Amino acid sequence: MTQFLMFLINGIAIGCGFALVGSGLVAVYRITGVVNFAQGMFAVVAALSATSFVAMGVWHGLAELMAISVGGLAGLITGVIAVGKRGTQPLTALLVTLAVGFLAYAVEVLIWGENPRSLAGLDGRAELMGVPVQRQYLLVIAVTVVVFVLLWLFFSRTYLGKALTACASNPYAARVVGIDVTRMAFIAFALGGVLGGIAGVLIAPLRPVSFDTDVSLIVGGFAAAIFGGLTRPMMALLGGVLLGITEVMIQAYGNASFATMGSLVFLLVIMIWQATRRPTVHKESV
Amino acid sequence: MSDPAKATVKTPASQPREHGVIEVSDLVVRYGAATALQGVSLSVGAGEMVALVGPNGAGKSTLVDTLSRVVRPASGHARVKGRLAHVPEGRQLFGELSVEDNLRIGAWGQRDRDPEPVYEVLPDLRDFARRKAAALSGGQQQMVAIGRALMARPDVIAVDELSLGLAPKVVSDLAAHLRTLNSERGMAVLLIEQNARLAFELCSRAYVLEAGRMVVSGSCEELARSNEVARAYLGGGTGDEL
Ligand SMILES: Nc1ncnc2c1ncn2[C@@H]1O[C@H](COP(=O)(O)OP(=O)(O)OP(=O)(O)O)[C@@H](O)[C@H]1O
Numbered sequence A: 001m002t003q004f005l006m007f008l009i010n011g012i013a014i015g016c017g018f019a020l021v022g023s024g025l026v027a028v029y030r031i032t033g034v035v036n037f038a039q040g041m042f043a044v045v046a047a048l049s050a051t052s053f054v055a056m057g058v059w060h061g062l063a064e065l066m067a068i069s070v071g072g073l074a075g076l077i078t079g080v081i082a083v084g085k086r087g088t089q090p091l092t093a094l095l096v097t098l099a100v101g102f103l104a105y106a107v108e109v110l111i112w113g114e115n116p117r118s119l120a121g122l123d124g125r126a127e128l129m130g131v132p133v134q135r136q137y138l139l140v141i142a143v144t145v146v147v148f149v150l151l152w153l154f155f156s157r158t159y160l161g162k163a164l165t166a167c168a169s170n171p172y173a174a175r176v177v178g179i180d181v182t183r184m185a186f187i188a189f190a191l192g193g194v195l196g197g198i199a200g201v202l203i204a205p206l207r208p209v210s211f212d213t214d215v216s217l218i219v220g221g222f223a224a225a226i227f228g229g230l231t232r233p234m235m236a237l238l239g240g241v242l243l244g245i246t247e248v249m250i251q252a253y254g255n256a257s258f259a260t261m262g263s264l265v266f267l268l269v270i271m272i273w274q275a276t277r278r279p280t281v282h283k284e285s286v
Numbered sequence B: 001m002s003d004p005a006k007a008t009v010k011t012p013a014s015q016p017r018e019h020g021v022i023e024v025s026d027l028v029v030r031y032g033a034a035t036a037l038q039g040v041s042l043s044v045g046a047g048e049m050v051a052l053v054g055p056n057g058a059g060k061s062t063l064v065d066t067l068s069r070v071v072r073p074a075s076g077h078a079r080v081k082g083r084l085a086h087v088p089e090g091r092q093l094f095g096e097l098s099v100e101d102n103l104r105i106g107a108w109g110q111r112d113r114d115p116e117p118v119y120e121v122l123p124d125l126r127d128f129a130r131r132k133a134a135a136l137s138g139g140q141q142q143m144v145a146i147g148r149a150l151m152a153r154p155d156v157i158a159v160d161e162l163s164l165g166l167a168p169k170v171v172s173d174l175a176a177h178l179r180t181l182n183s184e185r186g187m188a189v190l191l192i193e194q195n196a197r198l199a200f201e202l203c204s205r206a207y208v209l210e211a212g213r214m215v216v217s218g219s220c221e222e223l224a225r226s227n228e229v230a231r232a233y234l235g236g237g238t239g240d241e242l
């Protein structure tokens, strides 16, 4: 039983990582209608940057915050490239984000090399209801909860958040009232970068990160995000956690090599379920 | 509430046009290969109420979209002095947001986002302030769209299809609101209307746009007397029939 609870908490923590990557996808998709395939790259860039900052002697904490800013910057740059030109179709922008992701490989390999790098996180274990848990897992879960609460407050309570929702809900009307929709799309990408960056610096202590880690992150993040039809952050959190638990349980009680396949099957099932329930509506005609 | 059908036009028939709040000259707008406006000129003076009528596809919406910078001109000018607010065709609310949030987004770029002054003009909005805009009826949505435009405290408001899909009572109420805002606050109005009779009664001057060209313009009284315009837009000759 203790072991099961341990796996459960591991699964939740891993799932939180997926959820954070997924929330970045949701932020960008909601506001711009673009599926951002560079989302995993933001996490990788932030994680690798954090290892460099720490190596330079920057304090832990500050190094992670700086790395998250780098993630935000990567998001902004991706946004400018993908949707900076007025009238770019979401499908075109999707392809551009895919290309940006590949281009980033070259930059990452140049700066950090090909070998995986790891980041020191919180050491040691804590007792949680008699279950020993790695403290880094608890940190991941706590930060994720805070981030999702802040995200919810941002979209539902702040003027800028509502304006971003307005751009998503009716881009034409947003232009009519004078909102610069392209600039709002940049903000969305920067936000996606920050969220990806948070995921990256939290995950790096759990598993070494290399330039191509983004593939597994994007698969997990996409599965989480699609759980909420790519538009609902809270459903992405739920989806991510379910996926994380599934993966860890398959690893623990089944065959470890099936873990990623498990998430792909999960993704497939969710997509079929979503497709039969309703088409993923992005714009509404009000 | 006064019935606009009975009210008389209060604004002076002519205004100094060279100092207009809206100055459109030789405007050309294209959608890809198709030309929607081919050299259109129009002006709206400060505090003036001007109608723009014309058949479907004439380019009326394109003209106001250009004024609010949603559409870019291929050549010519569409200048606005002061603040323009645009009530787009088909209401175009932010369906997921509450009515109050729709209003507040209307004040984008401004410091004062208090919806109270708009509630004073359109008290009905207060009753459904917390409801999602998507959950309102067409007429209620049109009221929100006008309220959202008023939030910008505009010097001129461009209303694209005031009466579309609305009950006559709602239309006359909204028309009365516009008239009040015009006479009390000096807000200029550019009114696009399929119901030319209503437009001519409300406004002092009118333009007739057909297939991307301005074909006639003049005072509404003159236009209503012109047989051609009356036949095309007022349903029949110059008669007084309803
Ligand atoms: N987004 C667009 N893309 C391509 N063509 C367009 C677009 N919007 C309008 N048009 C074309 O431009 C012309 C003018 O359209 P516009 O909507 O301005 O007319 P309108 O006078 O407002 O018509 P209505 O009375 O039906 O609202 C039409 O021929 C229309 O087909």
Ligand SMILES: [Mg+2]
Pocket (backbone or CB within 6 Å): B060, B061, B062, B089, B160
């Ligand atoms: Mg129109």
